[in-house]
Amino acid sequence: MKGETFDVIIVGGSYAGLSAAMALGRSLRKVLIIDGGEPCNRQTPHSHNFITHDGATPAAIAAKAKEQVLKYETVKFMQGFAVSATKHEQGFDLQTAAGEQFSARKLLFATGIKDKFPPIPGLAECWGITVIHCPYCHGYEVRHEKTGILANGDIGYEFTKLINNLTKDLTLFTNGKSGLTAEQSAKLRQRDIQIVETEVDYFEHTNGQLKLVHFKDGSTMAMKAVYAKLPFVQHCDIPVQLGCALTEAGYISVDNMYKTTVPGVYAAGDNTIMMRAVSQAVAAGGMAGAAINKELVDESF
Numbered sequence: 001m002k003g004e005t006f007d008v009i010i011v012g013g014s015y016a017g018l019s020a021a022m023a024l025g026r027s028l029r030k031v032l033i034i035d036g037g038e039p040c041n042r043q044t045p046h047s048h049n050f051i052t053h054d055g056a057t058p059a060a061i062a063a064k065a066k067e068q069v070l071k072y073e074t075v076k077f078m079q080g081f082a083v084s085a086t087k088h089e090q091g092f093d094l095q096t097a098a099g100e101q102f103s104a105r106k107l108l109f110a111t112g113i114k115d116k117f118p119p120i121p122g123l124a125e126c127w128g129i130t131v132i133h134c135p136y137c138h139g140y141e142v143r144h145e146k147t148g149i150l151a152n153g154d155i156g157y158e159f160t161k162l163i164n165n166l167t168k169d170l171t172l173f174t175n176g177k178s179g180l181t182a183e184q185s186a187k188l189r190q191r192d193i194q195i196v197e198t199e200v201d202y203f204e205h206t207n208g209q210l211k212l213v214h215f216k217d218g219s220t221m222a223m224k225a226v227y228a229k230l231p232f233v234q235h236c237d238i239p240v241q242l243g244c245a246l247t248e249a250g251y252i253s254v255d256n257m258y259k260t261t262v263p264g265v266y267a268a269g270d271n272t273i274m275m276r277a278v279s280q281a282v283a284a285g286g287m288a289g290a291a292i293n294k295e296l297v298d299e300s301f
Contacts, residue, residue, distance in 0.1 A: 006032045008292055009094055009104040011082045011236060014039045015278050016269030016285035017110035018065040023289025025072030029296065032102055033069075034094075036081045040112050040235075040270070043208065044128035049136045050279040061278060085238050091264060094238075105264070105299075106292050109252065110285060111236035112270040118175070122203030122210075123228070129208035130225045137277055138225075139166045145224035147171070148213060150200070153179030155229050160193060163227055168192070171221065173213070175200050196221070234271055249274065258288035266292055 008024055010017045013035030024031045041047070041058045048054050053061050069075055081097040091105040117124045123131055131150075132138040147167045151159050152174040160172050171194040178185065178197050188195060198219065203226070204212040212220045232250065240246065244260040244267070245253040251274070252267040254260055260267050268288040269281040 003101060003103075004032070005103040006030045007104065007296060008032075008106045008108060009034065009082075009092070009102055010108045010110060011094075011238065012110035012112060012269070013066070013077060014062055014110065014112065014269070015065065015281035016288070017108070018062070018069050019282045019285030020108055020110065020268060020289035020292070021075050021285075022065075022069045022072070023286050024293055025069060025075040027289075027293040028074055029293060031075045032104070033075065033077045034080055034082050034096065035077065037079060040115065040276075041128055046141075047278050048138065048140065049277060050282070053278070058278065082236065082238060085242060087242060087262070087264070105296065106266065107242075107264065108258075108266040108268065108288055108292060109236060109239050109260075109271060110267070110269045110281075110288075111234070113232040113250075113276075114235045116231045116233060118230070120200050120202060122205050126203055126205050126208045126210050126226075127228075130205070130210035131203065131228050132225060133228060133230070134276060135163055135166060135227070139163065142225040143167060145169065146222060148173050148221070148223045148226040149228075150175060150226055151229040152176070154184075156180065157184045157188070159227060159229055160188060164191060164193065170194075171196055171223075173200060173226070236271075239265065239267060239271075257291040258284060259291070 007029040008031050010033045013033040021031050021033050044058050046055050047058045083097050085092050085094040092107050093103050095101050143166045146169045148171045149160050150173045174197050176199050198215040198217050201214040201216045210223055213223050214220050239252050242262050244262050247253050252272050254267050254272050258266045258268045266288050268284040270276045
């Protein structure tokens with residue numbers, strides 16, 4: 001397979017990448033999927049809000065998808081890490097960390113994002129289990145429970161409003177001086193939502209199951225779950241190397257066909273949108289695969 005030329009190389013073989021590969025494989029396109037095997041939800045015990053798969057493990061969903069996609073003979077899967085790419089008149093050359101090089105007419109990046117964890121011991125170990133990011137993916141399972149939100153300012157306020165629909169036992173941890181306006185603070189307190197400005201020291205947990213939030217003043221609070229709005233970076237920097245524009249929020253800028261600002265380069269999934277959900281990634285990948293196939297048809301017909 002080394003040195004082969006493909007119609008499309010897909011970097012990232014999780015939900016968006018596999019969904020795109022299925023659309024392309026069914027269109028008889030020669031496709032290579034390169035995946036490093038480190039999905040952001042690898043610690044998450046169950047995936048929700050995706051009909052027909054509600055409650056399945058993320059790994060089980062991905063494994064079934066991979067099995068089905070690789071039944072299409074023109075689709076190949078390779079474990080590895082893409083590290084660079086160059087654009088030329090015929091398309092792109094892509095290099096892997098192992099020194100392999102492949103060529104393709106089109107590239108699709110379904111590489112997701114990488115969360116930047118604050119220096120709070122225990123948070124990373126609880127991430128995706130009881131420290132969670134999405135009420136649609138995880139909120140129902142901790143409904144009516146004692147719940148915290150680790151966020152501040154406008155983001156913290158809006159997120160608290162959203163979670164308040166799922167539980168009335170809610171505390172906002174600003175992890176330092178509050179960035180809420182006086183009006184926002186008053187509105188939260190009117191709804192018996194506590195605002196704690198004391199800095200968080202660490203999360204006490206057992207195998208990712210949160211027990212106590214410890215603060216730097218020595219106090220503690222028992223919590224069933226904590227939502228966290230974390231900063232992130234792109235998991236793969238090749239799109240930026242190629243000149244793809246990012247949005248102000250840090251996502252890869254794409255149009256409604258998942259085209260980036262660089263001709264021939266597409267992106268789909270968590271790296272393009274704030275709605276991080278399996279269902280959204282699958283839908284985006286399917287659309288991107290169809291759009292890439294249409295562009296290939298138009299170029300060769």
